Amino acid sequence: MMRVASPALALLSALLTHSVAQAREPALAADVTMTGDLSRDDFRTYRYETFSVPKGVDLIRLRVETSSDDPSTAIDIGLEGPGGLRGWSGGERRPHIDVGRLGASPGYVPGPIEPGDWKVIIGTPNIREGASATYAITVEFNPPSERINARTGWLRGDFHVHTGHGDAKCAAASGGVRRCPAHLTVEGARAADLDFIAITDHNTTSGHAAAAELQGHHDDIVLIPGMEVTTFDGHANAFGLSRYLDFRIDRDRDFARLARDVADQGAILSINHPLLIQGEACMGCGWEVPDVDYGAVAAVEAVNGATLARLGSVETPLSGVEFWERLLDRGYRVTAIGGSDNHDPTPGAPQPPIGIPTTVVWSEAASVDAILAGVRSGRVYIDVVGQPAWRLDLEASTGGQSAVMGGALSARAGDVVRVEALVAGAEGGTIEFIAGGRDAPLGVGAISGGNAAPAVTFAVDRHARWVRAVLRSPGGKIALISNPVYIDIVD
Ligand SMILES: [Zn+2]
Ligand SMILES: [Zn+2]
Secondary structure, eight states: OOOOSOHHHHHHHHHHHTTTGGGSOOOSSOOEEEEEEEOGGGTTOEEEEEEEEOTTOOEEEEEEEEEESSTTOEEEEEEEETTEEEEEEETOOOSOEEEESSOBOTTBOOOOOOSEEEEEEEEEEEOOTTOOEEEEEEEEESOOOOOOBSOOEEEEEEEEEOOTTTTOEEEOTTSOEEEOOHHHHHHHHHHTTOSEEEEOOBTOOTTHHHHHHHHHHOTTSEEEEEEEEEETTEEEEEESOSSOOOOOOSSSOOHHHHHHHHHHTTOEEEEOSTTSOOBTTBTTOSOOOSSOOGGGOOEEEEEEHHHHHHHSOSOSTTSSHHHHHHHHHTTOOOEEEEEOOBSOOSTTOSSOOTTSSEEEEEESSBSHHHHHHHHHHTOEEEESSOOTTOEEEEEEEETTEEEETTOEEEEOTTOEEEEEEEEESOTTOEEEEEETTOSSOSEEEEOOSSEEOOEEEEEOOTTOOEEEEEEEOTTSOEEEEEOOEEEEEOO
16 A cells, blocks of 8 residues: 555656756755555554755745545645744645745745754544555655646746835725735736736845735746845846845945845846936936846846836837847847836726736746746747737858857858748838847848748858847837847857
């Protein structure tokens, strides 16, 4: 009857870690599996299976399997840490139980994951004389993030939304304006038909516990745990946090320290609305953080919804596109993304709507890790207008090599590169190709037919480190912004 580390469990675990683990820190220790038998001797007792938690654990995941030869046997499960009881899920068997610093499965309390001895509690409210039962419990530390649903490929989302855990406010039941609960933001994202949102409140992760609860219900939307690092000299979103991030940059803590803290937890940084005007009207809004290593920055918010709503276009000196291009020209491969910066998700609120802009990420799975891996890969475009039927990808080639958006070609000065924009929808619009070191577009192609592939060729020079495209709607406004294909210039 005894089942030890069942092959099914091992397979499940392998499936869950498939191909999306690269964004996380390596596992801290081998998984722990504990098994045991129960008999009438265990009737109305608690048994404890102890496991040791090393330093640096942000999340413990338990997988529990039980079986008995008698259906009247009841086996309860709970968890105790060095600091006391952490939760109870009774006789309910779930795919897994998570207990993390910032969020936990229902029935469990998020909070510090102290190193030391932890105990899974096995309670036996009922087991009859002569009956026997077994349990197998697997413990994982800092597991890869969970797949929320089966979607894959182009996932649409909003990388910048606020809730009442920050400064989002909306009309309460009484009509008074109060802090806005996180569930309204998630419902707003569903109404916008998004596949993911990043919850990015100013300098706090207190909304992550609510998000962990909401994620169980809203399993059509991946909720990315983020924070808008809000400093005296600029704002940057951190995505994929598993513990509270020290946001302070001052005389004693510099950008390098922040970047290290972000990287240590497998998270990424994106600079927000970098070209807003810094001043008393908007303290810290423009990006003036000193001594920034842009190699530690994964993304730039090239389109901020609040700025877009105010000015009606991305072609203004306040949009982040120019800041992003300057980084590209300096050789940094930072991904352009967008976020609405919504502070009130209720319909009709005087706010940039959730999903304007939308960022569209090629993702191997609907999980936090996979979406962030997609951002790192650069196969991402920004949908400024919220047009799910319009698509944009790039394919570039030279001398037998080819690369898609986010990828790189190597070329010598003088080599000819061909770039093709793969477009769906937007009939009557145009594609504009833009390359590093050129003031004017490389070329403009008309979009005709449902699936078009306008292309341009150009000779590489030493400034042409990247080539990208924008799609203009039939009315001439920028609707989609691609990320570049990069060019490694070799001698
Ligand atoms: Zn901001
Ligand atoms: Zn914001």
